[in-house]
Amino acid sequence: xxxxxxxxxxxxxxxxxxxxxxxxxxxxxxxxxxxxxxxxxxxxxxxxxxxxxxxxxxxxxxxxxxxxxxxxxxxxxxxxxxxxxxxxxxxxxxxxxxxxxxxxxxxxxxxxxxxxxxxxxxxxxxxxxxxxxxxxxxxxxxxxxxxxxxxxxxxxxxxxxxxxxxxxxxxxxxxxxxxxxxxxxxxxxxxxxxxxxxxxxxxxxxxxxxxxxxxxxxxxxxxxxxxxxxxxxxxxxxxxxxxxxxxxxxxxx
Numbered sequence: 001x002x003x004x005x006x007x008x009x010x011x012x013x014x015x016x017x018x019x020x021x022x023x024x025x026x027x028x029x030x031x032x033x034x035x036x037x038x039x040x041x042x043x044x045x046x047x048x049x050x051x052x053x054x055x056x057x058x059x060x061x062x063x064x065x066x067x068x069x070x071x072x073x074x075x076x077x078x079x080x081x082x083x084x085x086x087x088x089x090x091x092x093x094x095x096x097x098x099x100x101x102x103x104x105x106x107x108x109x110x111x112x113x114x115x116x117x118x119x120x121x122x123x124x125x126x127x128x129x130x131x132x133x134x135x136x137x138x139x140x141x142x143x144x145x146x147x148x149x150x151x152x153x154x155x156x157x158x159x160x161x162x163x164x165x166x167x168x169x170x171x172x173x174x175x176x177x178x179x180x181x182x183x184x185x186x187x188x189x190x191x192x193x194x195x196x197x198x199x200x201x202x203x204x205x206x207x208x209x210x211x212x213x214x215x216x217x218x219x220x221x222x223x224x225x226x227x228x229x230x231x232x233x234x235x236x237x238x239x240x241x242x243x244x245x246x247x248x249x250x251x252x253x
Contacts (some may be wrong), residue, residue, distance in 0.1 A: 001027060009086060013240070017104050020249070021170075025119075028119075028123055029122070029123050031053045031054065032094060032097075032098075032123040032124075033042070033225060034053075035049060035050070035053065035098055036098070036101050036125065038102075039192075040102045040110045041075065041202070042075075043070040043071050043073065043074075043075060043099070043103075044066075044067055044070075044071060046070065046095070046098055046099065046102065046227060047063060047066055047070060047095065048168060049172070050091070050094065050095045051063050051200060054090075054091040054094060054095075055089075055090055055091065059089060059090050061201055061203065061244060061245040062090050062193070062246055063072075063130075063252055064242060064244055065191055065242050065244060065246035065247070065248050066090075066092070066095060066191070066246075067246070068241060068242050068248055069153055069155075069189050069191045069248055070095075072189060072241075072250075073099070073103070073152060073153060073189075075103050076103065076104070076105075077100075077104030077105040078099065078100070078103070078104075078105040078109045078152040079105055079106050079150055079151045079152050079153075079249075080096045080099070080100065080105065080106070080108070080151070080152065080153045080155070080156045081107075081108050081109075081110075081142070081151050081153070081154045081155070081180070082107065082108070082109040082110070082154075083109075083110055083111075083135035083138070083139070083154075083155070083156050083157060083176055084109075084111055084135070084155075084156070084158035084159070084160035084162055084193075085110065085111035085113075085116035085117055085120065085155035086109075086157065087132060088117065089096060090193075092155060092157065092193075093107070093116070093120055093124070093128070093130075094120070094123075094124070096109070096128075096153075096155070097120075097124045097127075097128045098253075099127055100125065100127040100128065101125045101127065104127075105127065105152075106127050106128075106129070107124075107127060107128040107129065108129045108131065108142075109128070109129070109130050109131065110130075110131040110133055110134075110135050110138040110158070111131075111132060111135075111158065112133065112135075112158075113116050113132070114132050115128035116130075117131070117132060124142070128188070135156075135158040135159075135176055136172070136175045136176055136179050139176055139179035139180045139183070140179045140182075142180075142183050143179065143180070143181075143182030143183040144182075150183055150185070151180070151183050151184055151185065151188055152185070152188060152189065153188070153189045153190075153191065154180055154184065154188070154189070154190045154191070155191045155192075155193070156173055156177075156191070156192045156193065156224065156225070157175050157189065157193040157194070157224070158172065158176070159172035159173070159224065161194045161222070161223065161224050163207050163210035163211055163214070163222055164213070164214070165208050166214065166222035166223065166224075166226065167227075169194075169224050170222075170224060170225070170226055170227035170228070171225070171227065172224075173192060173224050173225050173227070174227055174228050174231065175191070177228055178208050181251075182236040184251055185251070186251055186252065186253040187240075187250065187251065187252075187253045188250070188251045189248060189249070189250055190223035190248070190249040190250075190251070191246060191247070191248050191249075192223075192224055192247050192248075192249070193224060193246050194223055194224045194225075194245075194246070195223035195224050195225035195226055195229070195243070195245075195246055195247040196221060196223055196244070196245050197221070197243045197244055197245075197247075198221060199211050199215075199221075201245040202245075210222070223247075225247050229247065232249075236252070237251060237252050238251055238252065239252055
């Protein structure tokens with residue numbers, strides 16, 4: 001039925017409209033199926049396609065950390081653990097699901113809320129397992145059940161960061177780190193979200209203002225992994241491979 005308003009072409013669609021498209025169940029299912037059918041042999045290509053398909057422009061600063069982490073997995077089967085199932089934003093759960101679909105391995109993702117898993121469960125592959133529960137308890141249980149050295153990549157994104165009061169999120173990442181060390185192999189990678197190196201990595205002015213205020217008050221940038229980085233500064237067993245908006249660590253062999 002004609003309405004007198006033309007349907008905008010994909011190239012003319014507003015950012016808000018594209019974001020709504022990305023969040024729709026129909027779009028999600030079709031893009032996951034399309035990506036799963038591709039013959040991919042390169043992790044950089046996988047990351048680029050994922051960000052074009054699922055990620056808004058305001059999250060592009062997160063791409064380098066993901067690109068390097070998956071590049072270091074080198075297209076080998078990998079065990080990946082994610083704390084904080086991603087049902088929006090970067091949609092990291094779908095990125096890791098794509099990795100294990102194409103290159104082999106297993107993804108376990110845990111979240112306190114059931115909503116993210118409910119959204120993603122119909123579209124992820126059989127090697128992806130979505131859990132509901134506390135991430136620290138999950139990691140502690142994994143350390144008791146799994147063989148030492150069983151995990152290749154951890155992605156920590158489970159406790160939303162309050163830029164004006166970052167301490168609870170920062171403490172949670174420290175607790176996750178302590179829990180995961182029991183199952184992290186030498187050479188294992190740990191990617192932590194929302195840990196900007198400086199305010200230049202913040203695309204929103206309100207977040208930059210909050211971060212600047214925190215630096216003035218405490219002398220430190222806020223971030224999920226900020227306290228952990230300070231505690232690991234003199235630890236020779238851990239190296240920082242990348243630090244931009246997110247931070248990538250490796251446990252030295």
